[in-house]
Amino acid sequence: MKQIQIILALCCLTFSAYAQKLKLSPVLQNNMVVQQNQPFKVWGQAPAGTVISIQADWQAAPLSVAANAENRFVGIIPVPVARKGDFSKHQITVSTPDEKRVLDNLLIGETWICSGQSNMQFSMHETLDSAREVPAANYPQIRLFSGSLNFSNEPLDSIQGTWQECTPATVYKFSAVGYHFGRELFAKLNVPIGLVFTGIGALAAQAYVPREVLAADTMLNRVYLQPYLDSPKSKEKMDGGFTFEKVTRPFLLYNAVIHPFINLSVKGFIWYQGESNRGERESYTRLTQTMIQSWRAAFGQGNLPFYYVQVAPFWYDKPDSTLADYAFFREAQERVSDLGNTEMVVTMDVGESRDLHPKNKKPIGLRLAKTALNRTYGLLDEAYQGPKFDYAEYGSKEVKVYFRPETVLKGLETNNAKAPEHFFIAGADQKFYPATAKIEGKHLVLTSSKVKKPVAVRYAFTNFPVTNLQNKDGLPALQFRSDNWPEPAPAK
Known part of the structure; x- marks a missing residue:
């Protein structure tokens, strides 16, 4: 009897070892959305020299590839164009002469990566309208993946997480901004949508940039990388546990939560981050632009669109309504969009000046979606820009403010039927005073009895203004x- 037990145990061990020979990347799972109309990589591990057959049910014939000397394989298969209203379920079969793995319940559509810190992580159940939106989120044609938190000194190929159909239960803890972005794309495009969330609260942007990329840039190396490498913290053993300090360390999060996805075919990225870097200016602009370029290079899928969210108004426990340090940071954030195929969406009207995590996330997701629909999908009737300043005309008693014509095609309005708020004008003494603003068609007229000869105007250029000026498409002014x-030196 004992001999039989030993033989059975050995057989189980042998079978277990045998069963592990062919492994697919954990990013590739049942229920995922395969990016339409782009080459799609199927990758994983197998013993060196093993021939792997990859057969999608839309292919006439399988693709064969061999595992390399490092026991890895990558096969690239074509994917057809997604057709509106076609939610057919597909399979991809990956096999060797001895084993087979089947990816089932796949959809062909559009896949986006959603990343950033806590305002992107902010879950559906925490939002202002969760009681209405969560029960209604029954969309099996939208698929969700939330990557788990991890840190690594070296780039990783795997990440934990599960692709799931969108239901009230699965959306409950999913990114609210990400969901509303995907839901609007689904409504307008009528194709399956895949959403990958991979982020964590409090992260700093340098955590999402590869080490070698930081090292290659003189400014980024000096400001972010070298101070960390020179500190005792860089010698610590990495683990997956969260601390507010650890998520600000350079490159660790890129290695652990972005690098595992670089083989995944995607349509683009949405990003909501900045609060952890708010004391920075030029270095943040360069850091974020460099991050975007490094992601595009790593994914190797061209100039992928990158749409990001402006940080919302917040007081940071300083009730002085004239302070403007956060406005100068938002300005540095805006300059990120000087990089091609990027765009920033505005949050000034939906912020909560005493809450770093505003609960009204739906407008932000919708604005990101409108940007993608116009810029990426060519739906040019989708307005996505609020009024953007063009120039000012200074008279002896008033200032006329003009906006870029394409951002005020239908004219100006306020969201509460009151006069536009948060305008300031200054004379040559550089002292700003509140101004009364009046809408006249597509421009504004500003006046202030305290400024006899105005030379400068500012709008919402303080730390925590919640604004009301918008165009008639309902999009807020920048x-x-x-x-x-x-910028004035900080008060001591």
Whole structure:
């Protein structure tokens, strides 16, 4: 009897070892959305020299590839164009002469990566309208993947997480901004949507940039990388546990939660981050632009669109309504969009000045979606830009403010039927005073009895203004300043 037990145990061990020979990347799972109309990589591990057959049910013939000397394989298969209203379920079969893995319940559609810190992580059940939106989120044609938190000194190929159909239960803890973005794409495109969330609260942008990329840039190396490498913390053993400090360390999160996805075919990225870098200016602009370029290079799928969210108004426990340090950071954030195929969406009207995590996330997701629909999908009737400052005309008693014509095609309005708020004008003494604003068609007229000869105008250029000016498409005006005066030194 004992001999039989030993033989059975050995057989189980042998079978277990045998069963592990062919492994697919954990990113590739049942229920996922395969990016339409792009080459799709199927990758994993198998013993060196093993011939792997990859057969999608839309292919006439299988693709054969061999595992390399490092026991890895990658096969690239074509994917057809997604057809509106076609939610057919598909299979991809990956096999060797001895084993087979089947990816089932796949859809062909559009896949986006959603990343950033806590305002992107902010879950559906925490939102202002969760009681209405969560029970209604029954969309099996939208698929969700939430990557788990991890840190690594070296790039990783795997990440934990599960592809799931969108239901009230699965959306409950999913990114609210991500869901509303995907839901609007689904409504307008009528094709399956895949959403991959991979982010964590409090992260700093340098955590999402590869080490070698930081090292290659003189400024980024000096500001972010070298101070970390010179500190004792860089010698610590990495584990997956969260700390507020650890998520600000350079490159660790890129290695653990972005690198595992670089073989995944995607349509683009949405990003909501900035609060952890709010004391920075030029270095943040360069850091974020460099991050975007490094992701595009790593994914190797061209100039992928990158749409990001402006940080919302917040007081940071400083009730002085004239402070503007956060406005100067938002300005540095805005300059990120000087990089091609990027765009920033505005949050000034849906912020909560005393809450770092505003609960009204739906408008933000919709604005990201409108940006993608116009810029990526060519639906040019989808307005996506709020009023953007063009120029000002200074008279002896008033200032006329004009906006870029394409951002005020239908004119200006306010969201509460009151006069536009948060305008300031200054004279040559560089002292700003509140101004009364009046809408006249597609421009504004500003006046202030305290400024006899105005030379500069600012709008919403303080730390926590919650604004009401928008165009008649309902999109909020972007903060601006007409001057280039240097930022005042912080008060001691």
